[in-house]
Amino acid sequence: MLKKKEWILHIDGDGFFAYCEIARFPHLHGKPVVVGEERGIAMAMTYEAKRLGITRGMPMFKIKEQFPQVAILTSHFELYDHYALKLCTLLDAEVAVLEKYSIDECFALVRLPEAWSKDQVYGWVIALKKKIQLQIGLTYSFGMARTKVLAKLASKYQKPDGATVVTIDDEKEVLQKTSIESVWGIGWRLSRRFQTLRVATAYEFTQWPEQRVMETFNAPVQELWHEMKGHNRFDVSNDRSQSKSLQATRSFMPASIDPSYIAAELLHNADVVFTRMRKQGLFTNGLSIYVKTTDRKYSGIAIPLPRYTNNVLDITAIVREQVILLLRKGIRYKATGITVWGLRKDIHIQEDLFGEQKNTTEEGRLMHTVDAIRKKFGQNSLSVLSTMPSNKDRLQKSMLRHTTDKYVYGLPLPYLGEVQ
Amino acid sequence: MKNSFPTPAEENLLDRTTLDAYLIDNREASFMLRVSGNAMQEAGICEGDFVIVERAVEAKRGDIVIAAIDGVWKMKYFDTIQAKTSYSITAVVKAVVRKYA
Numbered sequence: 450m451l452k453k454k455e456w457i458l459h460i461d462g463d464g465f466f467a468y469c470e471i472a473r474f475p476h477l478h479g480k481p482v483v484v485g486e487e488r489g490i491a492m493a494m495t496y497e498a499k500r501l502g503i504t505r506g507m508p509m510f511k512i513k514e515q516f517p518q519v520a521i522l523t524s525h526f527e528l529y530d531h532y533a534l535k536l537c538t539l540l541d542a543e544v545a546v547l548e549k550y551s552i553d554e555c556f557a558l559v560r561l562p563e564a565w566s567k568d569q570v571y572g573w574v575i576a577l578k579k580k581i582q583l584q585i586g587l588t589y590s591f592g593m594a595r596t597k598v599l600a601k602l603a604s605k606y607q608k609p610d611g612a613t614v615v616t617i618d619d620e621k622e623v624l625q626k627t628s629i630e631s632v633w634g635i636g637w638r639l640s641r642r643f644q645t646l647r648v649a650t651a652y653e654f655t656q657w658p659e660q661r662v663m664e665t666f667n668a669p670v671q672e673l674w675h676e677m678k679g680h681n682r683f684d685v686s687n688d689r690s691q692s693k694s695l696q697a698t699r700s701f702m703p704a705s706i707d708p709s710y711i712a713a714e715l716l717h718n719a720d721v722v723f724t725r726m727r728k729q730g731l732f733t734n735g736l737s738i739y740v741k742t743t744d745r746k747y748s749g750i751a752i753p754l755p756r757y758t759n760n761v762l763d764i765t766a767i768v769r770e771q772v773i774l775l776l777r778k779g780i781r782y783k784a785t786g787i788t789v790w791g792l793r794k795d796i797h798i799q800e801d802l803f804g805e806q807k808n809t810t811e812e813g814r815l816m817h818t819v820d821a822i823r824k825k826f827g828q829n830s831l832s833v834l835s836t837m838p839s840n841k842d843r844l845q846k847s848m849l850r851h852t853t854d855k856y857v858y859g860l861p862l863p864y865l866g867e868v869q
Numbered sequence: 870m871k872n873s874f875p876t877p878a879e880e881n882l883l884d885r886t887t888l889d890a891y892l893i894d895n896r897e898a899s900f901m902l903r904v905s906g907n908a909m910q911e912a913g914i915c916e917g918d919f920v921i922v923e924r925a926v927e928a929k930r931g932d933i934v935i936a937a938i939d940g941v942w943k944m945k946y947f948d949t950i951q952a953k954t955s956y957s958i959t960a961v962v963k964a965v966v967r968k969y970a
Binding site: 862 | 893895896897898899900902903904905906908920921922924925935937940941942944959
């Protein structure tokens with residue numbers, strides 16, 4: 450029996466949403482393209498757009514103003530799901546454990562012969578990458594190393610379309626070239642803290658003695674330090690509870706012009722997402738909402754939240770207010786959706802917020818009770834009051850209709866557009 | 870004499886329980902497009918049909934392939950496209966789906 454060595458592989462889609470979209474439009478290949486029109490901010494972009502200086506989160510009106518040559522597209526999450534599923538299916542056959550980290554990112558545990566040289570390991574990565582890209586038609590960046598945090602640095606090392614294997618001997622160089630704020634999990638608050646501690650690169654931090662790390666930082670940063678030193682602290686796990694964003698969308702028939710009905714629909718979706726977040730122990734600090742008209746025009750807005758929460762009552766007022774601002778008089782709407790971003794487990798939040806988190810124990814207990822009642826009596830047994838008109842209507846309809854919108858697509862193949 | 874056992878060909882069909890399984894060989898490499906125009910009418914592919922195409926297969930002479938030409942997806946027989954152009958082939962047409970009424 451050959452002795453095996455375990456590696457962690459990180460695979461990251463390059464401008465994923467943007468390339469999923471332009472796969473349908475050959476005339477946009479090689480052009481600057483930005484996705485996220487319905488949200489009013491850039492969610493993803495092609496490398497041609499990145500080169501112009503467009504970044505994630507940039508408002509669309511600014512992009513339209515400064516870069517009129519850029520094509521702006523709306524996003525289609527079902528489509529990205531199709532592509533993500535392709536990647537997972539292909540990878541699953543090649544690796545020991547696969548963790549779908551987000552819609553465009555995976556971690557995998559890989560076991561390769563211990564005797565293999567770096568070139569052989571690299572050859573294996575390249576062969577896998579070619580095989581995947583040829584079949585799916587999108588490019589991904591691959592990074593392989595001893596730990597998750599190092600693998601993530603490796604996949605970032607050359608982007609787009611990169612493949613980097615970081616052996617123990619390479620780690621020093623990679624860490625020296627990595628600024629501390631670009632390490633996975635280091636947010637802006639922590640990076641400010643590192644600034645005051647005069648730590649500029651990831652390597653400088655790894656040179657701290659363990660005692661000092663323990664005295665200065667909480668558990669999550671201690672874990673990062675270990676991971677960068679090559680000690681495995683984060684397992685690759687195939688339970689899919691660690692997604693970076695969650696969403697819920699739903700269309701309704703007949704379409705509606707009634708703002709309170711549409712707001713109730715959206716709040717129902719919010720309730721669904723927040724219930725899922727609580728189940729997974731996740732908190733969010735920002736969300737986007739959108740509405741879709743009967744002629745498939747989207748409008749939407751991103752709403753940053755003042756603090757992390759997983760309590761839907763914290764956001765009902767602002768969501769209600771914002772969605773009503775999005776609606777145009779007399780226009781018929783047929784769907785709403787919500788995406789929550791920047792999801793984190795509570796342990797991380799405590800570190801980064803330094804006590805700025807409002808004490809939500811009482812409301813937390815209320816939501817805990819809500820979840821318990823729903824578990825016992827069903828999801829529809831309790832509603833946030835503002836979602837009521839929508840639910841009543843739903844119940845009547847559900848008796849007539851057994852299919853959900855999810856299955857309209859039938860053959861789950863991405864649609865590539867028209868061919869002549 | 871009437872044979873009560875299915876012939877091998879029928880047996881094959883019985884194995885295929887879904888349209889997906891019949892129409893798609895390598896799901897991960899497969900995509901759908903809608904046909905516009907009647908350029909491939911002689912191959913029995915008409916305006917409004919769906920074609921299922923597969924990437925990562927080597928095109929053989931006589932295959933119908935798709936390629937991006939002047940910013941548009943075009944369908945061609947493999948030998949003609951090969952003879953006249955140097956465009957790279959994106960995928961091979963594996964199935965056509967047409968719905969009447």
